[in-house]
Amino acid sequence: MNEEVKVVHAYTKDLLVPIIRRVKTYLEEEMKIDVFNCSEIVYPKNIHLKRNTIMIGTSGSIKLIITLGYDDLLLNKLVEIFTHGDNIEDIDTNEVKNSVACEISNTIIGNAINNPIDNSDIYITPPVLVSEAKTLYKDKDSKFVYVSLVTKYGEIQLTAVGPKEQFEDELEFKDI
Amino acid sequence: MLKVLVVDDSLIMRRNIKKYLTSLGHNIIGEAKNANEALAFCKENKPNLITMDISMPGMNGLEAINKIKSINKYFSIIMITSYGKNNVVKTALQEGAQGYILKPVTEEKLYESIGKIYPEYLLLEEDIEEVKDL
Numbered sequence: 257m258n259e260e261v262k263v264v265h266a267y268t269k270d271l272l273v274p275i276i277r278r279v280k281t282y283l284e285e286e287m288k289i290d291v292f293n294c295s296e297i298v299y300p301k302n303i304h305l306k307r308n309t310i311m312i313g314t315s316g317s318i319k320l321i322i323t324l325g326y327d328d329l330l331l332n333k334l335v336e337i338f339t340h341g342d343n344i345e346d347i348d349t350n351e352v353k354n355s356v357a358c359e360i361s362n363t364i365i366g367n368a369i370n371n372p373i374d375n376s377d378i379y380i381t382p383p384v385l386v387s388e389a390k391t392l393y394k395d396k397d398s399k400f401v402y403v404s405l406v407t408k409y410g411e412i413q414l415t416a417v418g419p420k421e422q423f424e425d426e427l428e429f430k431d432i
Numbered sequence: 433m434l435k436v437l438v439v440d441d442s443l444i445m446r447r448n449i450k451k452y453l454t455s456l457g458h459n460i461i462g463e464a465k466n467a468n469e470a471l472a473f474c475k476e477n478k479p480n481l482i483t484m485d486i487s488m489p490g491m492n493g494l495e496a497i498n499k500i501k502s503i504n505k506y507f508s509i510i511m512i513t514s515y516g517k518n519n520v521v522k523t524a525l526q527e528g529a530q531g532y533i534l535k536p537v538t539e540e541k542l543y544e545s546i547g548k549i550y551p552e553y554l555l556l557e558e559d560i561e562e563v564k565d566l
Binding site: 282286338339340344347351352355356358359362363365366367368369370371377378379380382 | 441442443444445447448451487488489513514515516517518519520534535536
């Protein structure tokens with residue numbers, strides 16, 4: 257993954273940092289899973305998505321595609337917690353995993369999404385599962401933002417893809 | 433005991449909400465994975481309460497409120513949403529929803545939200561302990 261200069265527009269900072277924070281608080285407070293480390297935000301030229309990645313778009317005055325990718329072990333743990341450890345024999349295991357990943361992603365992004373530009377409402381699309389690992393390559397008019405949060409069960413990969421003009425100012429990420 | 437319809441496109445959310453409501457002593461009379469299924473159900477059945485996800489493919493929960501209320505204005509609706517910072521909840525209440533729950537959904541949030549609409553279902557803490565001991 258090639259890194260670019262760390263630049264991000266202030267409103268993107270105001271948009272993304274709450275999501276990163278919510279990933280952390282969701283894991284720690286709702287799921288009781290400690291986050292050991294949160295990487296710095298990087299701006300790669302391409303992104304290799306994890307096998308269990310959920311994609312959610314935003315609409316309104318900010319247009320981004322946000323993805324949350326889960327390591328297998330972490331997703332299995334989240335499923336266990338989300339289903340209260342119940343043995344769900346009547347539903348396909350993969351269907352349960354997908355449903356949990358979608359629901360958690362929807363909750364995190366929905367809880368945290370806000371509009372620092374004009375305070376108009378931003379809506380999010382229903383979550384979509386990217387079922388196989390994929391590599392995204394940016395073109396000259398787009399920009400990727402990438403951060404990962406590490407737990408003892410593996411990591412969550414958070415990415416945002418949007419128009420280049422939405423990423424212009426410097427973001428200091430130390431205060432997460 | 434309330435007769436409840438659970439409307440959510442998420443398999444795992446329908447399952448969890450049904451589990452919580454059953455634990456609270458309510459009767460799940462139906463479930464729907466989209467607004468159209470919910471409308472069809474409401475034409476044939478009379479749930480006291482409908483829990484409805486706002487964000488669903490096709491007709492969303494907000495659009496469904498009016499249509500459900502036009503079938504029977506006495507159906508109570510609790511909206512379930514992940515939106516913490518926009519006007520969706522305000523719109524839902526203006527459209528006729530009686531309450532809302534901000535995700536993540538828990539049994540406690542359902543209990544409190546139902547209690548605001550149906551105070552007779554608010555149990556005293558000692559009653560809850562007694563029920564759990566049964």
